[in-house]
Amino acid sequence: MKIKTIFKTAILSGAIALGSVAVQAADFPTKPLNMVIGFNPGGSTDIQGRVLANVLGEHLGQQVNVINRPGAGGGVALAQLANSRDEGYTFVFGTSSTITFGPLAAPTSYDLDSFSYVAGVTLGQSAIVTGEGRPFSNWSELIEYAKANPGVSYATQTTLDRLLIDYIAKQEGVSFRIVPTAGGAGMAPLILSGDVDFGYSGGTHSGYAETGEMPVLVSLADDRLVAFPDAPTLRELGYEIDPGEIRVVMVPNNTPQSHITRLAEALEAATKDPRFIEITEERILMPVVFIEGEAVKAQLAGQIESYKQLIEEMGGLN
Amino acid sequence: MPDFNAVSDAFAIALSWESIFVIFGGVLMGYIVGVIPGLNRSVAIAIAIPLTFYMSPYAAISFLIGLSKGTAAGSAVSAILLNTPGEASSAATCLDGYPMARDGRPRTALKIGLLASVIGDLLATLLLIGVAIPFAAVALKFGPYELAAILVFALIFIAGMAGGSFLKGMAAGGLGIVLGTVGLDPETGAMRLTFGFYELMEGVPILPLVIGTLALSEMFVQLDEYRRNRNQSAINLGDSKKDDLSWKEFKMTVPTILRGTAIGAFVGALPGLGPSVGSFMSYGAAKRAAKDPSTYGKGDPRGIAAAESADNAVIPASYIPLFGLGIPGSVSAALLVGAFMIHGITVGPLMLREQPEMLFSIFSGMLVASLLMLAIGWYGLRVFARITNIPQHLVIPIVIFLCLAGIQVQGYGTFGLLVVFGFAILGYFLKKFDYSFVTFLVAFIVTPMLELNMRQSIILSGGDAAILLQRPIAVVFIVATVLLLLHFGWSAMRQRKKAGLTRED
Numbered sequence: 001m002k003i004k005t006i007f008k009t010a011i012l013s014g015a016i017a018l019g020s021v022a023v024q025a026a027d028f029p030t031k032p033l034n035m036v037i038g039f040n041p042g043g044s045t046d047i048q049g050r051v052l053a054n055v056l057g058e059h060l061g062q063q064v065n066v067i068n069r070p071g072a073g074g075g076v077a078l079a080q081l082a083n084s085r086d087e088g089y090t091f092v093f094g095t096s097s098t099i100t101f102g103p104l105a106a107p108t109s110y111d112l113d114s115f116s117y118v119a120g121v122t123l124g125q126s127a128i129v130t131g132e133g134r135p136f137s138n139w140s141e142l143i144e145y146a147k148a149n150p151g152v153s154y155a156t157q158t159t160l161d162r163l164l165i166d167y168i169a170k171q172e173g174v175s176f177r178i179v180p181t182a183g184g185a186g187m188a189p190l191i192l193s194g195d196v197d198f199g200y201s202g203g204t205h206s207g208y209a210e211t212g213e214m215p216v217l218v219s220l221a222d223d224r225l226v227a228f229p230d231a232p233t234l235r236e237l238g239y240e241i242d243p244g245e246i247r248v249v250m251v252p253n254n255t256p257q258s259h260i261t262r263l264a265e266a267l268e269a270a271t272k273d274p275r276f277i278e279i280t281e282e283r284i285l286m287p288v289v290f291i292e293g294e295a296v297k298a299q300l301a302g303q304i305e306s307y308k309q310l311i312e313e314m315g316g317l318n
Numbered sequence: 319m320p321d322f323n324a325v326s327d328a329f330a331i332a333l334s335w336e337s338i339f340v341i342f343g344g345v346l347m348g349y350i351v352g353v354i355p356g357l358n359r360s361v362a363i364a365i366a367i368p369l370t371f372y373m374s375p376y377a378a379i380s381f382l383i384g385l386s387k388g389t390a391a392g393s394a395v396s397a398i399l400l401n402t403p404g405e406a407s408s409a410a411t412c413l414d415g416y417p418m419a420r421d422g423r424p425r426t427a428l429k430i431g432l433l434a435s436v437i438g439d440l441l442a443t444l445l446l447i448g449v450a451i452p453f454a455a456v457a458l459k460f461g462p463y464e465l466a467a468i469l470v471f472a473l474i475f476i477a478g479m480a481g482g483s484f485l486k487g488m489a490a491g492g493l494g495i496v497l498g499t500v501g502l503d504p505e506t507g508a509m510r511l512t513f514g515f516y517e518l519m520e521g522v523p524i525l526p527l528v529i530g531t532l533a534l535s536e537m538f539v540q541l542d543e544y545r546r547n548r549n550q551s552a553i554n555l556g557d558s559k560k561d562d563l564s565w566k567e568f569k570m571t572v573p574t575i576l577r578g579t580a581i582g583a584f585v586g587a588l589p590g591l592g593p594s595v596g597s598f599m600s601y602g603a604a605k606r607a608a609k610d611p612s613t614y615g616k617g618d619p620r621g622i623a624a625a626e627s628a629d630n631a632v633i634p635a636s637y638i639p640l641f642g643l644g645i646p647g648s649v650s651a652a653l654l655v656g657a658f659m660i661h662g663i664t665v666g667p668l669m670l671r672e673q674p675e676m677l678f679s680i681f682s683g684m685l686v687a688s689l690l691m692l693a694i695g696w697y698g699l700r701v702f703a704r705i706t707n708i709p710q711h712l713v714i715p716i717v718i719f720l721c722l723a724g725i726q727v728q729g730y731g732t733f734g735l736l737v738v739f740g741f742a743i744l745g746y747f748l749k750k751f752d753y754s755f756v757t758f759l760v761a762f763i764v765t766p767m768l769e770l771n772m773r774q775s776i777i778l779s780g781g782d783a784a785i786l787l788q789r790p791i792a793v794v795f796i797v798a799t800v801l802l803l804l805h806f807g808w809s810a811m812r813q814r815k816k817a818g819l820t821r822e823d
Binding site for chain 2: 040043046068070071072105106151153159177178179180181182185186189190193195196317
């Protein structure tokens, strides 16, 4: 116990000392930075992150290198970041559900308070989707259909969307056949071929926005989706959940405030940069925003509470 | 059908200086590995995967494909000059290549081997491109029922065809399946067989597994053999003017090369058979077709042409099930799946829809690799002849170093080292007791896909087998699998009886 306290004090004073040194060295950054992405190259976070890194690099006057550390839905990257002593030279560009839901789904070495949130720059656009030629065309028809025809199937990708659909099924008194799929690439063929009736989509549906092959039934953002304005949100349908996801830049909580401020300034500029706006709003079809760090943290804290309640109500995760 | 722009863009990528440089590097490295008897293709690919971390996915895959093609061509050099095949699959090349070289015509023999390699490779690559795309277009329509049935069929087929005993093949496959299920359960997220290791959550890491079982264990085997035969020296190339390939002689071998390519491509497209089967089948066919078969085995150029053309044709053809169905049919294809995975790409028919540019770039890169192989082999003849003399005591430590360094590059740390050594020991015993390697590796690689599709089928059908009546393709493969099992089981039993009768002790 005692040793632990001494250790803590040592770390704290070390951090303070380092912090004050860094404040004195007002010009941050003085060397190249690392942007860690917790997903594989080629995914939408990676595609967007690489452009963001370029734009940020110009505003900061230093190169920003992109490093992919995939695993555990972005959790591996966060676990490493939590132990970083890099004063903001290493930061993660990631999705908020890794912080809000990740620690609830499995034990993690980090939680909400392990990090400082620089800013939120993009809103997630995940959705409940279906395919063409189904006997239902909107959410209430789907529920009616499921009640009349047991065995309607749903393609899940994450523990979170599974929890949501279980909750919804319980509220509506229906049961679905819940089929596990491996990511958007695994879900799409099942939905398009009609083998599975409807499913969760993180962003895959955006690629089919023009052809209309993958209609959206429900928006899983806090507001309606930009590319599919006709689909209602969960709250509009009467379910008291706001699963909206934010793409956020975060640093370890021991990072000097001056560095965080400098990064936030550069991020705010990046959200006005046409290149970042183009890749985000036209390629992956997500809205660009700028949400300050404090506001991001408050929103995530609220989300964590509502997920905890949801899990309790469902009697734990299965 | 893919539009013309995608195809021409793909060629533009494959013909850029940067990509030619990468492919050149791959083919050259493959050639050297092929020439050195102690180093084989799977060792080379396994230790080269970490080298590709910092390349773009296209460059990485082209590099690895160039590498595996290069080994097939390079292996002829040591077969001809040293009477020791650089790859097991060039053993048939020794039969006529070494006598011809001893008769004072080593350069002619090498050139025939090279031309046969390049022609076999190029034609089989064109076949791959022609066949894989329509194949993938059909496969895209497969649902979970069909995929699960096809995967089981492929696994049983490989276990039975990969040589050795069927039971041992099944055992090796079973071991691969068990290792493939380690990690998070795809449906419930429960931890399976992780024994509390956080590192195993995403499954057994593929890189330490392949480096351990393929590369490091092979070095142990080589060390074993090194103690026995140390003194071998290669035939010198010499400067004789008479020793050159004439147009007439080349023309004589062309029909053999074409036959060899056809046989190699056929064998390659079937999962599990591998290049050794292809080259010996082709050699046998050439000998049977000859008017005077007695010249074979005494330095007949057609013998070299038959073996080498088939040996090389197998490689591109073995990628047909890979790109068409997502099923790796050979060790090198299984390693490619691993490399694709590391770069975040799921290889298979979906590539045709989601990343057509990538698919066409890889195909054009493969054609570029064939041509570079010709240039490298032709102008590097003398250099490669020298390399055959590199002593084992230099090769083995370097490879062991690269194995261990490769693990560190991906940041596996101490855990990775433990896994590598664990699998190296496993691989050593698999080799010693002749358990099928291909079956083990392919089973490990396809298990997550098989499991997911199987479970999707069961959930979607609600456990009702009657759904199969609406799925004729799945039924065909299930029936074929049962017949295959009966066939292999029956012949394994007959063999055992025969062995029991002859061995009366």
